[in-house]
Amino acid sequence: QVQLVESGGGLVQAGGSLRLSCTASGRTFSSRAMGWFRQAPGNQRECVAAISRSGIRTYYADSAKGRFTISRDNAKNTVYLQMNSLKPEDTGVYYCAAGSTTLTTELSDFRSWGQGTHVTVSS
Numbered sequence: 001q002v003q004l005v006e007s008g009g010g011l012v013q014a015g016g017s018l019r020l021s022c023t024a025s026g027r028t029f030s031s032r033a034m035g036w037f038r039q040a041p042g043n044q045r046e047c048v049a050a051i052s053r054s055g056i057r058t059y060y061a062d063s064a065k066g067r068f069t070i071s072r073d074n075a076k077n078t079v080y081l082q083m084n085s086l087k088p089e090d091t092g093v094y095y096c097a098a099g100s101t102t103l104t105t106e107l108s109d110f111r112s113w114g115q116g117t118h119v120t121v122s123s
Contacts, residue, residue, distance in 0.1 A: 002026045002112045004096045009117030012086055020081040022096030022114055030074040033099040036081045040092035047105040057103050086121045094119055
């Protein structure tokens, strides 16, 4: 198991930017694909971005393409989500999750979760 701690959420106006960070404990971070998930009130948790172990391959939900960038620094055991041009519909709790060795977006493939960080985008 890997423990994950997110940071960087907050309140921002539409059009603004936020950078989320997720730091992992343990020595298996670099062997795990990582993902960022969003859960809006009343909605299911959805994957907005994911990244392979090396960081070479990435995935973005259609809603995130062109605005969000996922990256990782394996030396720092940290994965980031840069969010630009934020919209009110981006509001929700953002969770960092550690998957297996393969890049995936399936909720059930992610075995370790952070506690989440709140993002609120005002119009």
